[in-house]
Amino acid sequence: MKLQLATWQEVEAYLQRSTGIIVPIGSTEQHGPNGLVGTDAICPEAIAWALGERYEVLVAPTQSLGVAQHHLAFPGTLSLRPSTLIAVLRDTVTSLARHGFTHVMLLNGHGGNIATVNAAFAEIYAERDGAPGGELHLSLCNWFAGPRVRELAGSLYGQAEGSHATASEVSLSWFARPEAVKRVAMSPRIAPSGTALCDAETFRRRFPDGRMGSDPSLASVEHGARFLEAGVADAWEAYQGFLAGQ
Template identity: 80%
Template structure:
């Protein structure tokens, strides 16, 4: 069930039986020579939609813009400042909380969002704690689709050290499964990209990683692999969501 495809009456009815919601969040940034600029949003969105369909969980619209300043030397990247993203996330959570949602599960596709998500949660909790009137129940969490146990095991078995940390074979494969018309075959040189830190500005990042990859060889990706990552992540995410929103 997708929030943007529901009426307000349907959302109200949902809240009589469930108070959890999945919010996909990603980024709009370069993903190397054969990866889509929208990869980090496409991947969590695709997984969230399937979890929603299989298990009747409401899925919010995807937050497509994230904290991606270190990719801005590559055309097509759009980044929010951390303070801007924190404000967007606070307003999102407060809007959902007003309606009665108590468990907001952010399904993340971009490592660069993790610190900002944590800061946004801290801001929300601090504001509620400082109110004179007590607020209602509210629980927030981040789950990274690429870090689930089934996904990590599959990536290790398929790619080993060639998985890397950005423009990875696994995320390219999953995005191709979701958008098969976008498959691109590109020769990588070097085959495995340089490794290093992304804690720098955009120009320095491009000097360190000239084609945008970090330690990866996404030429190993395929649609068939993407289907396997899709199924693995759907299982990982449902398990994590159920433990978060429906504890025994």
């Protein structure tokens, strides 16, 4: 069930049976020679939409812009300041809590968002501490870090999975958007590895085509179908545990 395709009456009826909601969050940034700029938002969105269809979980609109400053030397990347993303998440969660949602799980597709999302959670909890209002529980689930996803990536790609513009995320984005598949030769086949903790120009010098330790030429739509199933299983397990207070 997608929030943006529901009426307010349908949302009100949903709240009578559940006060949990999933918010996909990602980024709009370069993903190497064959990866879509929208990869980090497309992947968690695809998993969240599948959860909504299979388990009747309400899914909020995707937060497609994240913290991607280190990718700004590549055309097409859009980045929010950490303070901006914190403000967006604060307002989003506050709106949901106002309607009676008590459990908000962010399903994340971008590693660069993690620190800022956790800071946003701390800000929200600090603001609510001691103030009148109902309970509120927040959780962050990174689809790419789930045990089933990691096991599948390891079995398919081994060390060639890398850490950015990976074959797993490219595969899932292609499965979700098969009309946008790109076939590009990689040189070298496996990109250099290193840290993304640097400014944008330094990042591009270190990683000229945008990849980090990966060979996304191994990606396929067929693999993407398998990553969707693994991601759904991981996220559903995380969501059930979150609702149960685990």
